[in-house]
Amino acid sequence: MSTGHVEYASLNGTHIFKLIGEVRAHSCISLDKLLNKIEQQQNVVGAIVDLTQTTFIDSTVLGVLAKLGLKLKQVHHIQAVMLSTNPDITTLANSMGLGQVFVILNYCGDPSVCTLELTEEQHVTHSAMLNTVLDAHKTLMRLNENNQNMFEPLVKQLQKEQDCLNHDVQKQNA
Template sequence: MSTGHVEYASLNGTHIFKLIGEVRAQSCISLDKLLNRIEQQQNVVGAIVDLTETTFIDSTVLGILAKLGLKLKQVHHIQAVMLSTNPDITTLANSMGLGQVFVILNYCGDPNVCTQALLDDNITHGTMLGTVLDAHKTLMKLNENNQNMFEPLVKQLEKEQVNLDSASAKQNA
C-alpha cells in the first residue's frame, strides 16, 4: 500500500499545506504539531490546503484539517481555502462539514509548488492516540451527523488513553 505525506510552505504569513497520495493518521502527526505553532503566531494572514494530489484521506486527517480551519477562524479571523480537483475528496470534505470552515475550490494549479515534506518523527502510541482522538473530537464539533458517527470511536479512544496513562503512571512509580 502506498503511503502519502504532507508538505508545507510559508510565505509572508500565508501557510500552504499540500497533501499528497494516501494521507492517513500516521502521516499527519507533524501537521498537528505545526498547527499548534501556527496558532501562536501573530502574522498569519492566510492558509491554503491543497488536496489536488490527494488520492485518499482518512477521518483523522480530516479532523486535523477541521482543527486548522476552526483555529484560523477563531484565533486569526481568517477563512482558509481548500483546493480540490477530486470529486470524491471534495464530497468527503463537504460531508464532514469542512465547507463550514474552508472555502472549497475546484482548482488545477502548478504541481511544482515549493513545499517541503513534513517529517513524522518520534511517533509513539500515545502521540498517535492523542492526535487521532483530538482530530475526531474536532470533527464531532462541526455537525450533529459527525457527532453521532464518531462518538463510539471517541469513547473507545478515551478509554484506551486512560488505560495508557494509568500504565505509564505505574511504570514511572
C-alpha cells in the same frame, strides 16, 4: 504505512499545505505539531490546503484539517481555502463539515509552487498517535451532528484506551 505525504510552505504569513497521495493518520503527527506552532504566530494572514493531488484521506487527517480551519477562524479571524479537483475528496470533505470552516474551491493550482515534504515523525509513541487520532475525531464531532453520531463510539473507545495508558503511567511513577 501510508503511501502519501504532506508538503508545506510559508510565505509572508500565508501557509500552504499540500497533501499528496494516500494521506493517513501517521502523517498527522508532524502536521499537528506544525499547526500548533502556526496557532502561536502573530503574522498569519492566510492558509491554503491543496488536495488536488490527494487520492485518499482518512478521518484523522480530516480532523486535523478541521482543527486548522477552526483555529484560523477563532484565533486569526481568517477563513482558510481548500483546493480540490477530485469529486470524491470534495464530497468527503463537505460531508465531514469542512465546508463550514474552509472555502472549498475546484482549482488545479500551479504545479511550480514550491513546497517541502514534512518529514514523518520517526519513533512515534502509541500515546502520541492516540492523542492525535482522538483530538482529530473530537474536532470532527464538533463540526456537525452527523459526525457526532458517527464518531462517538470511536471517541469513547479511544478515550478509554487513553485513560488506561494514563493510569498505567501513573502506576509506574508511583
